[in-house]
Amino acid sequence: MDDPGDGKNAVVHPISQQCDGTKPKMSSTRMILLILGFLSTLAVVALIAVAVTQNQPLPKNIKFCTEKGSDTRSHSWQTDGLCESGPLCVMASTHWVWFGASGVAWALFCQQYGIVLDAGSSHTNLYVYEWPAEKENDTGVVKQVEVCKVEGPGISGYSHATEKAGPSLAQCLQQAKEVIPSAQHKETPVYLGATAGMRLLRLQNESAADKVLSSVGNTLRSAPFNFQGARIITGQEEGAYGWITINYLLGNFKQSGWKKLLHSLKSLSETSGALDLGGASTQITFVSKDLSSESPENQLYFRLYGKDYQTMENSDLPDPCFHKGYERTINISDFFKNPCTSDKKKQLPFSQLYIKGEGDYQKCRESIQKLFNKSICPYSSCSFNEIYLPPLQGDFGAFSAFYFVMNFLNLTSEPNPFALNKVTSTIESFCAQPWQEVKRAYHHIKEKYLSEYCFSGAYILSLLENGYGFTENNWQMIHFLGKIGSSDAGWTLGYMLNLTNMIPAEEPAGPPLSHGSYVGLMVLCSLVLVSVLLFAWLLFHKPKCLQKGIV
Ligand SMILES: Nc1ccn([C@@H]2O[C@H](COP(=O)(O)OP(=O)(O)OP(=O)(O)O)[C@@H](O)[C@H]2O)c(=O)n1
Numbered sequence: 001m002d003d004p005g006d007g008k009n010a011v012v013h014p015i016s017q018q019c020d021g022t023k024p025k026m027s028s029t030r031m032i033l034l035i036l037g038f039l040s041t042l043a044v045v046a047l048i049a050v051a052v053t054q055n056q057p058l059p060k061n062i063k064f065c066t067e068k069g070s071d072t073r074s075h076s077w078q079t080d081g082l083c084e085s086g087p088l089c090v091m092a093s094t095h096w097v098w099f100g101a102s103g104v105a106w107a108l109f110c111q112q113y114g115i116v117l118d119a120g121s122s123h124t125n126l127y128v129y130e131w132p133a134e135k136e137n138d139t140g141v142v143k144q145v146e147v148c149k150v151e152g153p154g155i156s157g158y159s160h161a162t163e164k165a166g167p168s169l170a171q172c173l174q175q176a177k178e179v180i181p182s183a184q185h186k187e188t189p190v191y192l193g194a195t196a197g198m199r200l201l202r203l204q205n206e207s208a209a210d211k212v213l214s215s216v217g218n219t220l221r222s223a224p225f226n227f228q229g230a231r232i233i234t235g236q237e238e239g240a241y242g243w244i245t246i247n248y249l250l251g252n253f254k255q256s257g258w259k260k261l262l263h264s265l266k267s268l269s270e271t272s273g274a275l276d277l278g279g280a281s282t283q284i285t286f287v288s289k290d291l292s293s294e295s296p297e298n299q300l301y302f303r304l305y306g307k308d309y310q311t312m313e314n315s316d317l318p319d320p321c322f323h324k325g326y327e328r329t330i331n332i333s334d335f336f337k338n339p340c341t342s343d344k345k346k347q348l349p350f351s352q353l354y355i356k357g358e359g360d361y362q363k364c365r366e367s368i369q370k371l372f373n374k375s376i377c378p379y380s381s382c383s384f385n386e387i388y389l390p391p392l393q394g395d396f397g398a399f400s401a402f403y404f405v406m407n408f409l410n411l412t413s414e415p416n417p418f419a420l421n422k423v424t425s426t427i428e429s430f431c432a433q434p435w436q437e438v439k440r441a442y443h444h445i446k447e448k449y450l451s452e453y454c455f456s457g458a459y460i461l462s463l464l465e466n467g468y469g470f471t472e473n474n475w476q477m478i479h480f481l482g483k484i485g486s487s488d489a490g491w492t493l494g495y496m497l498n499l500t501n502m503i504p505a506e507e508p509a510g511p512p513l514s515h516g517s518y519v520g521l522m523v524l525c526s527l528v529l530v531s532v533l534l535f536a537w538l539l540f541h542k543p544k545c546l547q548k549g550i551v
């Protein structure tokens, strides 16, 4: 700035030439005006362009509430018809959430819901998931808000009364209706996926399996939700969706992660493998360094059902995998009924078997080991039973029965997992406890589960060590997980993410600039505009003020 108090000391500046009464030449004034006009226009255009581009609606990611509804829970939102017509919604409830688009436009988004029923071999679980609609492609935003355990057996258990399979789900559907605001019911997708129990029933009795599916389909169709199908999923899908679930919940797909998932299989080594053990099947899923799969599915799936049985001379069957003092009677006809044992059917002179526990971990483990046939492998490496298994790699999240059993035995120590020898010795000493003692100590636990923890512990160790080849060295790469955050580890979340297109086919659409660059550019453009205007103002007003100073 020129010194207004002392004309002599005034800094000589093109503008100050006017203070001397010297008129600037017309051509240079016009030139300056032209430059100023050009710069202002440029700054205004840049400001508008940056703002418009940055705040463009992101088509796939945005959903608006469409109906008026009532809300019973603090994290759900009432909606208003205005939301149907455009991005501008009117706030009608204190529960509403407003998202500002950098001061240019405002929009309201509400919660979305999805329901998945996991129709397992032993039971059915209904899960309700919730996420803010506008963020559906962000990892970690989908959360389990409810789980309901269906009373009674798994749906495959209704093979003799197929019409009862559907109604068995009614109570959990009612619970879902209460959890999800009624305005959202119509647009809430509901999926049912049936696993090993139904796969086995389909092999045994296809028409019964169809009738069960049709019964559950009818019940789900008559619920107020958006029914999307009830089907039997393959073991490969179960493994893959379990893998998606845990990696989604662990945040391994965050931002660049989705890109990694889609574009660079190499960087997927940063994901966790998934180990699932159900009542009638088990899956291992992980990303292998070996990208050229020798096995077409590049995943492995196998069914394991029941236990090995021994030469039977009489109807007493000593079983080392049950506690000493434990007894159970089973019908031979039931035993040979399922497809995994039917080819071993024998004519026996008795109709029932009396299982008598021996509580011998070593013997139990040896019997189980015989299930894993490692003698033939048509590939460079196998788990067992001729199933391709590339070298193990990275961390693994182990859930379902892996978790139930390890959790019961207090062997799920995180973040410092127990060493393999500690796990083995714990299971061994648990198996050695007499049944009466076990029952007394754990009277609060369902007898069916309790009686099988010794077998399940030995089975898990056989599967992981002899089957998959985990050793003392990489055992601690296995993390036994029940939940991650508020969501259960399992295939259902991954299934829903896939079917609702929340696993984007390409990197999620986002604003072209990062927030920092956007703010920086806006500030820069604004500064240019302000400077230009200030310059223009000085150009036209300074003479007077300076003249005042000189007078
Ligand atoms: N609290 C629990 C719940 C289940 N289990 C046992 O864990 C096994 C697996 O249960 P789950 O994962 O629910 O199996 P499903 O999904 O029904 O079976 P699948 O996936 O094979 O269809 C069952 O044998 C059950 O006895 C357990 O020990 N403790």
Ligand SMILES: [Ca+2]
Residues within 6 Å of the ligand: 120, 121, 195, 277, 278, 279, 400
């Ligand atoms: Ca399961």
